[in-house]
Amino acid sequence: MTTTTVHGRAEEIAADYRRLAPTPPLHESIGWLRYCDRRSRGGMRYIAAWDDSGRMSGLMALRRTGDESEASTNYDVVAQVWPGGSPPLPRKDFYPQLFAATSGARCLFTAADARTRAALVRKAAALADTEDALLTIAYLPDENLAAETAASVGEQHALIGAETRLDVTWSDFDGYVASLRRQSRFNVRRERRQYLESGLRTRIHHTTASLGTRAAELHAQLMAKYGAGSTAESFLADFEDLAATVDEHVTVFEAERDGVLVGLCVCLRDGSTVHIRSVGFDYALAANDFIYFNLVFYEPITWGLDHGVTSFCLGNGAFPAKRRRGARLDPLYGVVRWPARVGDAGRAALVDREQRARADLGLPQLALIRRA
Known part of the structure; x- marks a missing residue:
């Protein structure tokens, strides 16, 4: 049986996480999570999964935004989904938010298997429920993982952008x-x-x-x-x-x-x-x-x-200029679990956001709204 716990600082789970992921990439390392703790001024939440033996089997990092004054573009649904950050409803309706990402527009969502991933997502959804918050899991590099995650929360997934990478x-x-x-x-x-x-x-x-x-x-x-x-x-x-x-x-x-x-x-x-x-x-x-x-x-x-x-990661954006200079575009996906108060507007806007992302990336437009 998988159990989950919530932590407010990376230091609380550092030793266990190192055993789970001894050589993670920089943006998933304990050093980087310490940076995220400092940068968010205490806004990070870490959901840890544990197996029957008490060993960590998964970890998800979330960034909490209480209101618009705390919002940061890369970790704010309003800024990511609506052009110019102008939703059709009052902005206050879109807070608080829990955004599953670390600084650098990366997603820390590490798990031993699909069951563990599902447990992490369920815990994140439950945490969002206790705060009546939007839950976003963004910057996922694999569409199958995005679809699996969307199914776990009964929502749609969407293409939201791309990482630009130049390989030597x-x-x-x-x-x-x-x-x-x-x-x-x-x-x-x-x-x-x-x-x-x-x-x-x-x-x-x-x-x-x-x-x-x-x-x-x-x-x-x-x-x-x-x-x-x-x-x-x-x-x-x-x-x-x-x-x-x-x-x-x-x-x-x-x-x-x-x-x-x-x-x-x-x-x-x-x-x-x-x-x-x-x-x-x-x-x-x-x-x-x-x-x-x-x-x-x-x-x-x-x-x-x-x-x-051997490789340069050039960020998410300015796609034509970077592509002309040799970069490839690796698609990134996201899932949003919308509270009832903004659900209809949010789901429609996320589909529009995907269409814009597809245009930016030179991909065909969606013919139908995709549902999990």
């Missing part, structure tokens, strides 16, 4: 360029040449030691450009959280001109994989120098070729 299949930068389509080859060479001739200089740092006030300001400036309200102070707090938990995994690519930091890309190293974590730029100082593509693609690729990197 070449031995030098010229080989990377040669692997692209003709027009992309031309564009990459032009972007690289302009950056190198612009007076910008790249500096590479390991750990968060180089991430100070200017780096935080550049992050906030970029967010403001796209209408987000993040502050430099919030990014400084994020840098501190990274330093306290996964500092040894951080690599930073910085672009300077005349000693002034103009742009940066913060990455996380996970063995032979590099994850693009966050970026910040002062476009007024590098408007025509293709700083984004150089710091997110070309500089990490050049560095990675000398440091055993």
Whole structure:
């Protein structure tokens, strides 16, 4: 018989989880869960499953959002499902939320078998019921798993986006360029040449030691450009959280001109994989120098070729630009268990969200609403 328990901090289940998953990827590691605990300021919930012998057999991580003031885009149903975060009902009706994901838009849903997965989902649903909360299980990389999860809660699953990944299949930068389509080859060479001739200089740092006030300001400036309200102070707090938990995994690519930091890309190293974590730029100082593509693609690729990197995870979004530069798109799926007060509006909107995701990914549109 499988039993389940709920915990408020990763440290409470760290030893048992290490026995269940001794070598997890970075975004499922105890170090990363400690980061999530700090970043959510106590908002994480961990559902553990235990077998008859008392050994952990599964773990699911949830992030709780009490109201709109606590919402974070990647872990908020309203922001994920409705364009511009504008649902047809009052936003307060969509809180509280339990969102099964860890920072970095990843889903920690580890289980020994289907029975254990079902037990974890049932416990998550029961926890949502006690709070009258929406339950979302998102960023699932396998559609069969999404369908199984949806069936467990009597809901539909949906395609919600994709992870963009660039696999290294070449031995030098010229080989990377040669692997692209003709027009992309031309564009990459032009972007690289302009950056190198612009007076910008790249500096590479390991750990968060180089991430100070200017780096935080550049992050906030970029967010403001796209209408987000993040502050430099919030990014400084994020840098501190990274330093306290996964500092040894951080690599930073910085672009300077005349000693002034103009742009940066913060990455996380996970063995032979590099994850693009966050970026910040002062476009007024590098408007025509293709700083984004150089710091997110070309500089990490050049560095990675000398440091055993075999794959770059480039995040969820900006699909056409990343695809043109060689990235593949790995679909991601989600399930939402809607309370009665928002159920009809939510289910219809989730189908529309899938149609938009399919258009973004260049996939055929759904002919019918899919039900679990």
